[in-house]
Structures are given as C-alpha cells and as structure tokens.
Amino acid sequence: MQIIPLDTTALIRLNNALNLKVSSIALPGNNITVASPSVTMEYQPLLASNIFNEYKSCNWCYEEPAQYYANYFSVLLPDKPNNASSQYYINPLIDVTFSLATTNDLEMDLIRFLRPFDKVRQVFISESGEIRDIRIVLDMSEYDIDYMEELFNRAQFPLQDKYSYQSLMLNFEFIFLSDLIDQEKYNYLGRSIYTHFTNV
Amino acid sequence: MSSKKTHLDQANHNEKAAKAMIDGDYYDWSCTCAFYSALHYVEARFADIPKIQHTDKVYEENKDKLKGEDVIKSVHWYREVLIGNEFPSIRSAYTHLQATSKICRYLTGNDKSACDVVSRDTAKRLVNEKLATIKEKLFWVGGLVGICNTPLYPLMDPIMVHNGERMGLTL
Numbered sequence: 218m219q220i221i222p223l224d225t226t227a228l229i230r231l232n233n234a235l236n237l238k239v240s241s242i243a244l245p246g247n248n249i250t251v252a253s254p255s256v257t258m259e260y261q262p263l264l265a266s267n268i269f270n271e272y273k274s275c276n277w278c279y280e281e282p283a284q285y286y287a288n289y290f291s292v293l294l295p296d297k298p299n300n301a302s303s304q305y306y307i308n309p310l311i312d313v314t315f316s317l318a319t320t321n322d323l324e325m326d327l328i329r330f331l332r333p334f335d336k337v338r339q340v341f342i343s344e345s346g347e348i349r350d351i352r353i354v355l356d357m358s359e360y361d362i363d364y365m366e367e368l369f370n371r372a373q374f375p376l377q378d379k380y381s382y383q384s385l386m387l388n389f390e391f392i393f394l395s396d397l398i399d400q401e402k403y404n405y406l407g408r409s410i411y412t413h414f415t416n417v
Numbered sequence: 418m419s420s421k422k423t424h425l426d427q428a429n430h431n432e433k434a435a436k437a438m439i440d441g442d443y444y445d446w447s448c449t450c451a452f453y454s455a456l457h458y459v460e461a462r463f464a465d466i467p468k469i470q471h472t473d474k475v476y477e478e479n480k481d482k483l484k485g486e487d488v489i490k491s492v493h494w495y496r497e498v499l500i501g502n503e504f505p506s507i508r509s510a511y512t513h514l515q516a517t518s519k520i521c522r523y524l525t526g527n528d529k530s531a532c533d534v535v536s537r538d539t540a541k542r543l544v545n546e547k548l549a550t551i552k553e554k555l556f557w558v559g560g561l562v563g564i565c566n567t568p569l570y571p572l573m574d575p576i577m578v579h580n581g582e583r584m585g586l587t588l
Binding site for chain 2 (some may be wrong): 288348358359360361362365366367370373374377378381386388390393
C-alpha cells in the first residue's frame with residue numbers, strides 16, 4: 218500500500234471536520250483508506266460522507282483531481298483484533314463512490330460552487346445534447362428569496378456563464394424537500410452527483 | 418408572433434391579476450401571473466432588438482445549432498439564456514419568478530401544496546419587488562415604451578452601447 222500523507226492544512230481540515238484522530242490517508246490505487254483508532258462501525262457512514270465532503274472541497278484534491286479519484290473508501294481500525302484484516306470496505310452511498318469515480322469538470326464545479334450552500338441536499342444531472350439539466354434538491358421548508366438570490370448569483374449564474382463559453386447550456390431546476398430525496402423514486406431526474414450529509 | 422404592444426398589454430393584464438390575487442386565498446397564483454407578466458415585458462423589449470425580435474423566432478433559428486438531435490427543450494429555457502445575454506441586471510429577478518412559478522404549479526418532488534412552500538410574504542416580495550425591478554430595469558426611461566411605440570434601442574437598453582462596445586450599466 219502506498220501511503221501518501223495529506224499536507225498539513227488538509228489534514229487539519231479533515232481532522233476538524235471529522236472530530237476524530239485521522240492518522241493517515243492512503244491512496245492505494247484509486248481508493249482512499251483512512252486509518253483512525255477511534256472510528257466505530259456506526260460511525261463509518263458519517264466518516265465516509267465527511268471525508269467525501271472534505272475531499273471534494275480541498276484544494277489539495279482539486280489541483281490534480283484525476284490523480285486522486287476514488288472508487289471507494291475503506292477504514293482501518295488499528296485497535297481491533299486481527300487488525301491486519303480489519304479493513305472495512307465501506308460503501309455507504311452509491312452516490313459517493315460513483316461520483317468520485319466519474320467526476321468531470323462540470324460535476325466538480327457544481328460540487329465546489331454549491332458546497333457553501335448548506336441547504337443543498339442532492340444534485341441530479343442529466344445530459345441531452347449540449348444541455349445539462351441540473352436539478353438541485355433543497356432542504357428548505359419555504360421558498361427563501363434571500364437564500365435563493367445567493368444561490369443564483371454565486372452558483373447558478375457563474376456556472377452558466379462559465380460553461381456557455383464551452384457551448385454547454387446549463388438548465389437549473391430546484392426541488393424543495395424537507396427530507397433527503399428518495400433516490401429510486403426520483404431517479405428519473407438524472408444521475409445524482411452530489412449528496413450533502415450535514416444531518417447524518 | 419405577437420406585437421410589442423400586445424406583449425405590453427398582456428404584461429399589464431397579468432400584473433394586475435397578480436396584484437388582485439395577492440391578498441386572497443389564491444395568492445400562489447400571483448407568482449405565476451407575475452412570472453408571465455415578466456415574460457411579456459421581456460418579450461416587449463426583445464421586440465426592440467433586431468437580432469432577437471421574439472424568443473420563439475430566434476429559438477427556432479438556433480435550436481439545431483444549440484442542441485443535439487431529437488432534443489426539444491422549452492422556449493422558457495432559451496428565453497433565460499437571452500435574458501442573461503441582453504439584460505443581465507434582471508436575470509436574478511426573472512429567475513426568481515420563473516423558479517417560484519414552477520414550484521407553485523408543479524410541486525416538483527414535493528408533498529406540500531404551493532401555499533405551504535411559498536408564503537404570502539414571499540409572493541408579495543416577488544410581485545412588489547422582483548416584478549417591479551424587472552419593469553424598472555427594462556423600461557428605465559420612465560415608461561416611455563408604454564406611451565411611445567418608437568423603438569428607443571439602444572437608448573433604453575440597460576446595457577448601453579458606447580463606441581461600439583457593450584457596457585454593463587447597473588441601474
């Protein structure tokens with residue numbers, strides 16, 4: 218296993234986000250392995266989603282995203298018996314693994330631009346010719362004009378403008394839900410590229 | 418294609434409907450009326466722009482270049498693109514109205530009625546602020562367009578042309 222340590226800033230960010238001791242992050246092939254003495258099985262889904270959220274936001278990952286694509290996460294539990302074989306391959310969310318393995322520039326940009334918006338729960342993308350239909354699921358009980366204004370001005374419009382130069386037309390739609398969208402029920406919306414798990 | 422005057426008349430009509438319903442039980446429809454008012458105000462201004470004249474026309478002319486085969490997209494979508502190009506200062510307000518109108522009509526992915534998602538205060542802000550902003554910025558020389566049918570473009574365009582260059586002018 219090739220161990221590639223995170224740089225100091227990224228490791229601090231990750232530790233802060235996870236609120237636990239992450240000792241190392243390894244990139245064996247296309248997988249990310251996190252070693253932590255304090256992680257529990259129950260905690261693993263949260264760990265994975267937090268790593269995912271940090272991973273997709275840190276500059277360290279963005280500089281050369283192709284090099285750091287992940288197919289899945291795994292967690293090492295050094296304090297467990299038979300620790301050599303206790304590498305738990307967690308696949309808590311198909312979205313996470315799928316999107317990281319196939320992310321393209323637009324998807325990375327969507328994730329980056331939408332990340333500051335804590336009410337964004339999921340993003341679906343579908344393609345038709347040179348149009349990308351982007352449906353954003355918002356955890357918002359009421360239509361919040363001010364929040365939407367920020368979302369339009371800081372995410373939707375900059376992205377539309379950026380990609381119009383590449384002859385890609387981005388068509389945004391918004392869906393308001395108080396709970397995470399039922400992925401199977403709503404799979405007609407397109408491929409989910411982003412799930413934000415602040416409430417896991 | 419409808420004339421500029423017809424679009425203006427319809428825009429005024431829809432705006433009155435939006436205001437008439439805003440204090441009643443059907444205030445959610447105010448959002449849709451406000452959106453269709455904005456749409457007709459925009460089309461009235463497009464009529465002043467020779468390269469556009471009308472969204473339907475320019476959409477038909479360009480859709481094959483813009484999209485893959487067998488893709489028929491809403492003219493609404495293309496109108497948003499044109500607004501972004503021609504009237505960027507109303508882009509946010511127009512997108513607000515369009516998004517809210519769609520939420521009120523289709524309840525996409527939602528298990529709530531329109532009035533549960535969009536409050537009356539929100540509807541009032543959309544009608545009284547967003548629609549008003551669109552009108553003001555489209556017709557910023559004081560409503561002359563409604564009185565005088567002579568195209569005043571580019572004088573009336575919020576994006577002024579100066580020495581052949583487009584200048585963003587935020588009003």
